Amino acid sequence: MARCRVCHTRYDPDDPVDAARHRRLHDRVTRGLPRRPLAGERVLWQGDGLRVTVVAPAAPRAHRRRVEEIARIGAREMGYTGSPYSLREPPELQTHGFLGYRGGRLAGVFLLARRPVEAVAEWVEGEEPDGVAPRKGWRAREAGKGTAWSVDFLWVAPRYRRAGNGRRILTEAARYLGVLPPDLAWYPPFTAVGRRFIPTVSGSTFRVAR
Ligand SMILES: CC(C)(COP(=O)(O)OP(=O)(O)OC[C@H]1O[C@@H](n2cnc3c(N)ncnc32)[C@H](O)[C@@H]1OP(=O)(O)O)[C@@H](O)C(=O)NCCC(=O)NCCS
Numbered sequence: 001m002a003r004c005r006v007c008h009t010r011y012d013p014d015d016p017v018d019a020a021r022h023r024r025l026h027d028r029v030t031r032g033l034p035r036r037p038l039a040g041e042r043v044l045w046q047g048d049g050l051r052v053t054v055v056a057p058a059a060p061r062a063h064r065r066r067v068e069e070i071a072r073i074g075a076r077e078m079g080y081t082g083s084p085y086s087l088r089e090p091p092e093l094q095t096h097g098f099l100g101y102r103g104g105r106l107a108g109v110f111l112l113a114r115r116p117v118e119a120v121a122e123w124v125e126g127e128e129p130d131g132v133a134p135r136k137g138w139r140a141r142e143a144g145k146g147t148a149w150s151v152d153f154l155w156v157a158p159r160y161r162r163a164g165n166g167r168r169i170l171t172e173a174a175r176y177l178g179v180l181p182p183d184l185a186w187y188p189p190f191t192a193v194g195r196r197f198i199p200t201v202s203g204s205t206f207r208v209a210r
């Protein structure tokens with residue numbers, strides 16, 4: 001058995017069926033799912049080959065199913081099993097999926113939900129978050145107040161990174177939800193890349209959700 005270092009799929013390279021299964025998953029993890037927006041999917045932004053759509057909690061099941069599918073692909077790359085989004089999200093979270101489509105692919109997903117703000121935080125010098133430990137890489141500067149729109153999950157397919165797609169999807173998400181990007185909260189654990197991305201939205205201090 002082999003385990004791909006990119007898509008984390010375990011497969012038997014000598015078994016043609018298994019090897020084909022890996023190739024298909026690997027392609028989806030690196031470039032996204034081959035999908036175009038569904039009829040009725042609400043487009044928030046379109047330009048430079050990117051289309052951003054929103055899937056609200058009350059959206060049709062087929063739309064929510066799509067969020068579930070792409071979040072599962074993103075999680076696979078990050079080494080998690082399962083999907084960070086389900087068709088039965090707790091209603092109080094009001095989880096919204098923001099999808100990014102590029103080149104015939106569904107290539108990005110951001111999940112935003114209503115959560116209490118635990119703290120206003122800063123990054124800890126010399127301690128990288130690892131995507132697993134919820135309290136690693138940051139420390140509270142002061143206690144948080146109230147609730148906020150929290151970025152629970154964010155993923156752009158590797159092929160489309162560092163081209164402003166993540167920032168665009170989140171900008172449109174914040175506009176749709178009626179908040180300023182720096183007022184968003186972030187739901188731990190964080191990753192090393194997240195640590196580089198979050199300050200471009202929030203500045204040097206940021207709200208942590210619980
Ligand atoms: C985090 C993620 C969604 C960012 O998506 P993206 O489309 O690449 O982000 P953008 O191109 O909009 O980046 C905006 C800015 O963030 C910073 N940034 C993003 N990725 C970075 C990296 N790998 N290294 C350093 N800075 C980075 C840069 O300042 C970038 O602007 P620049 O390219 O003009 O320098 C994407 O890297 C990803 O899916 N990573 C894997 C999942 C993950 O780790 N999620 C974070 C969990 S906390």
Ligand SMILES: [Zn+2]
Pocket residue numbers: 004005006007008009022025026
């Ligand atoms: Zn692979």
